[in-house]
Amino acid sequence: MTSMSTKVRSRGACDPGLLWGLVVLGLTGVVMIYSATRAALVGAGFNPHYYLERQGLFVAVGIIVMYLFSLVDYRRLEILSTPFYIAIVVALLGVFVIGQSSRGAQRWFNFGFFQVQPSEFAVLVLILAVATYCERRPNGLAMYDVVRILLMTALPLLMIVVQPDLGTSIIIVLTISAMMVVAGVPPRFMSFLAVMGSLAVVVGVYGNILQKYQVDRFVSFLNQNSSDPKIQALLYEVSNAKNAIGSGGLHGAGFFHGLQTVLGYVPEQRTDFIFTAIGEQLGFIGSAFLILLLAFVAYRMFRIGQLARDTMGRVICLGVFVFFAFSCFENIGMTMGIMPVTGIPLPLLSYGGSAALVFYSAGGIVLSVSRRMVR
Numbered sequence: 001m002t003s004m005s006t007k008v009r010s011r012g013a014c015d016p017g018l019l020w021g022l023v024v025l026g027l028t029g030v031v032m033i034y035s036a037t038r039a040a041l042v043g044a045g046f047n048p049h050y051y052l053e054r055q056g057l058f059v060a061v062g063i064i065v066m067y068l069f070s071l072v073d074y075r076r077l078e079i080l081s082t083p084f085y086i087a088i089v090v091a092l093l094g095v096f097v098i099g100q101s102s103r104g105a106q107r108w109f110n111f112g113f114f115q116v117q118p119s120e121f122a123v124l125v126l127i128l129a130v131a132t133y134c135e136r137r138p139n140g141l142a143m144y145d146v147v148r149i150l151l152m153t154a155l156p157l158l159m160i161v162v163q164p165d166l167g168t169s170i171i172i173v174l175t176i177s178a179m180m181v182v183a184g185v186p187p188r189f190m191s192f193l194a195v196m197g198s199l200a201v202v203v204g205v206y207g208n209i210l211q212k213y214q215v216d217r218f219v220s221f222l223n224q225n226s227s228d229p230k231i232q233a234l235l236y237e238v239s240n241a242k243n244a245i246g247s248g249g250l251h252g253a254g255f256f257h258g259l260q261t262v263l264g265y266v267p268e269q270r271t272d273f274i275f276t277a278i279g280e281q282l283g284f285i286g287s288a289f290l291i292l293l294l295a296f297v298a299y300r301m302f303r304i305g306q307l308a309r310d311t312m313g314r315v316i317c318l319g320v321f322v323f324f325a326f327s328c329f330e331n332i333g334m335t336m337g338i339m340p341v342t343g344i345p346l347p348l349l350s351y352g353g354s355a356a357l358v359f360y361s362a363g364g365i366v367l368s369v370s371r372r373m374v375r
Contacts, residue, residue, distance in 0.1 A: 014070050015370035018300035021293060022066065022348065022363045026059040026356065028290065029349035035255050036269045036277035039262045051270060051351060058353040062360030069364025070371065075312060081132040088125045091118035092159040107163045117354040119160045119168045124362050126153060126172060127319035130179050135312035140184035149180060167342030171326055173197065178322045179315050221340035237273065240266045241335040245279030252283030270351040272343055275335045298325040304370045313369040320362045
């Protein structure tokens with residue numbers, strides 16, 4: 001009788017709200033990236049459809065990967081968690097040997113047509129690794145288990161910090177911390193880890209461990225009203241981003257319009273600052289609708305985790321939820337000046353093949369959990 005029940009659940013339909021929410025976000029991202037880059041490409045004499053075609057391909061591949069992951073029983077990923085972990089550690093080490101360097105950061109493998117950023121995949125691999133470990137501890141985590149998880153996380157985390165990629169490092173810390181809480185780590189121990197983490201930040205800032213530009217970004221964020229020319233120069237991106245969003249007004253300037261977007265006043269508008277193009281062209285109404293869609297997708301991930309039938313499912317969904325939700329909050333927040341600039345992409349809306357593939361893979365795993373959750 002039990003096997004029959006399990007068999008019926010395994011053939012259940014995946015969550016339609018999450019599925020279509022992720023698809024709509026990806027397609028919206030393709031349109032907004034095209035709208036944000038067409039004028040600049042035409043002015044430079046390049047193919048105006050360059051980023052449209054590439055992001056369209058990334059999203060199409062991502063949707064296929066998401067669907068395939070949704071068909072696979074997420075519990076089968078348990079046997080792959082260790083090989084995935086080893087592979088991502090090797091990839092992160094390889095970045096320092098044969099990776100591509102850009103603006104002082106060594107984060108990518110360049111394969112000609114596309115670039116791969118291993119740190120993006122490291123977040124998802126760690127989610128699977130920690131969830132697998134927690135599944136094997138049904139009675140909760142002892143102190144020894146917590147230490148094992150921290151060591152498991154520390155190895156890739158330190159390599160990502162050195163690249164340097166502070167934004168992804170912060171996401172990893174927050175995601176793994178939330179997963180440990182769900183897995184049963186006592187609150188008093190999490191409080192101790194929070195204090196130690198705060199001390200590590202202080203040491204990083206004042207001990208010259210962080211890069212100078214990272215410290216400068218944080219200092220400028222805390223002093224946005226300063227009249228110091230050096231600080232105002234550091235706030236150039238944020239100032240133009242806020243101007244672009246504000247100029248959109250209630251209804252926006254419309255697709256392929258908007259002074260800030262057309263003239264390219266906002267740097268990296270197709271990637272880190274894609275929300276400025278959304279704000280200027282779609283206005284408050286369009287931006288609010290998109291934020292609600294992002295919130296709905298995050299809620300479905302959280303809800304599926306609540307209804308998951310086992311520890312592994314719950315921990316995976318909670319990890320993906322934090323990964324997705326904080327990425328949205330940080331990216332949109334930094335364009336509005338309420339969060340420091342860290343270079344975190346806006347999920348499925350920013351340009352980038354690695355990010356699209358990672359978020360669609362994560363969504364597919366959550367959809368797999370939804371097929372087998374308690375209804």
